[in-house]
Amino acid sequence: xxxxxxxxxxxxxxxxxxxxxxxxxxxxxxxxxxxxxxxxxxxxxxxxxxxxxxxxxxxxxxxxxxxxxxxxxxxxxxxxxxxxxxxxxxxxxxxxxxxxxxxxxxxxxxxxxxxxxxxxxxxxxxxxxxx
Amino acid sequence: xxxxxxxxxxxxxxxxxxxxxxxxxxxxxxxxxxxxxxxxxxxxxxxxxxxxxxxxxxxxxxxxxxxxxxxxxxxxxxxxxxxxxxxxxxxxxxxxxxxxxxxxxxxxxxxxxxxxxxxxxxxxxxxxxxx
DNA sequence: CCTTGACCTTCCTATCATGGGAAGGTTTAT
DNA sequence: ATAAACCTTCCCATGATAGGAAGGTCAAGG
Numbered sequence: 126x127x128x129x130x131x132x133x134x135x136x137x138x139x140x141x142x143x144x145x146x147x148x149x150x151x152x153x154x155x156x157x158x159x160x161x162x163x164x165x166x167x168x169x170x171x172x173x174x175x176x177x178x179x180x181x182x183x184x185x186x187x188x189x190x191x192x193x194x195x196x197x198x199x200x201x202x203x204x205x206x207x208x209x210x211x212x213x214x215x216x217x218x219x220x221x222x223x224x225x226x227x228x229x230x231x232x233x234x235x236x237x238x239x240x241x242x243x244x245x246x247x248x249x250x251x252x253x254x255x256x
Numbered sequence: 257x258x259x260x261x262x263x264x265x266x267x268x269x270x271x272x273x274x275x276x277x278x279x280x281x282x283x284x285x286x287x288x289x290x291x292x293x294x295x296x297x298x299x300x301x302x303x304x305x306x307x308x309x310x311x312x313x314x315x316x317x318x319x320x321x322x323x324x325x326x327x328x329x330x331x332x333x334x335x336x337x338x339x340x341x342x343x344x345x346x347x348x349x350x351x352x353x354x355x356x357x358x359x360x361x362x363x364x365x366x367x368x369x370x371x372x373x374x375x376x377x378x379x380x381x382x383x384x385x386x387x
Numbered sequence: 388c389c390t391t392g393a394c395c396t397t398c399c400t401a402t403c404a405t406g407g408g409a410a411g412g413t414t415t416a417t
Numbered sequence: 418a419t420a421a422a423c424c425t426t427c428c429c430a431t432g433a434t435a436g437g438a439a440g441g442t443c444a445a446g447g
Binding site for chain 4: 141157160161179184185
Binding site: 127128129139143159160161162 | 396
């Protein structure tokens with residue numbers, strides 16, 4: 126299969142497939158005489174694996190680990206779970222940060238009249254007023 | 257004040273201050289004969305404003321708008337509120353995405369034994385098994 | 388057989404908001 | 418006078434892509 130066809134069946138754009146190869150996430154694809162990349166079923170499975178992992182927010186570095194564990198028959202599920210746990214932890218931290226922004230902003234926006242006048246608690250907060 | 261002193265009092269590193277000037281968020285600072293940037297109180301207020309806005313997760317583009325509104329005596333609070341509302345909306349979407357990742361992952365991790373054996377529902381999910 | 392269009396290739400650039408560091412000039416303090 | 422602590426600009430790096438230019442290749446139709 127050509128890269129374009131693989132892109133279609135995996136929903137991973139050709140550009141991204143080349144990028145994954147470049148950073149070593151995928152092993153270099155075989156080439157035709159003309160230099161075209163050629164892919165087999167294994168590559169397609171790998172790309173789907175990567176796509177799903179990306180969908181769960183894993184970084185490339187984490188996916189690299191997960192791919193290695195996936196291929197490793199001798200893996201322990203504990204190792205996989207550790208990668209996931211670390212990612213969950215990061216996600217929760219991020220969510221907490223974003224949520225606290227939302228809380229503050231919603232609070233301020235709620236107190237804002239949203240009319241034609243210039244007075245605004247949002248601006249006041251950013252300005253540093255100790256209201 | 258020199259850039260280093262401003263960095264200290266605003267908690268915004270000199271590097272970042274120069275960057276803000278470069279992208280037009282701050283007006284170009286005055287210079288000494290030797291080319292050193294010189295800042296006044298107004299700049300310090302602006303930098304604190306930017307720092308607080310960044311802390312609430314606003315993008316540079318949004319902060320640019322907010323700065324303009326801040327300076328604009330004729331602003332309507334509705335405009336400010338609109339910027340905030342749009343940001344809140346984006347944040348909530350992001351939080352929703354991250355939370356759904358956490359939910360999926362926590363569920364999978366929960367089902368994972370985390371022992372020495374290779375069997376792992378996390379890997380199975382990424383692999384695409386219809387378990 | 389030749390052209391056209393749809394592919395493919397590599398390479399360069401941009402994003403966003405920074406951080407790091409090199410090379411070189413200035414100021415301050417001892 | 419010299420050393421330390423500043424400052425300047427410039428270039429490169431991040432992560433995970435997207436966009437596009439320049440050029441080679443392949444399949445189909447006239």
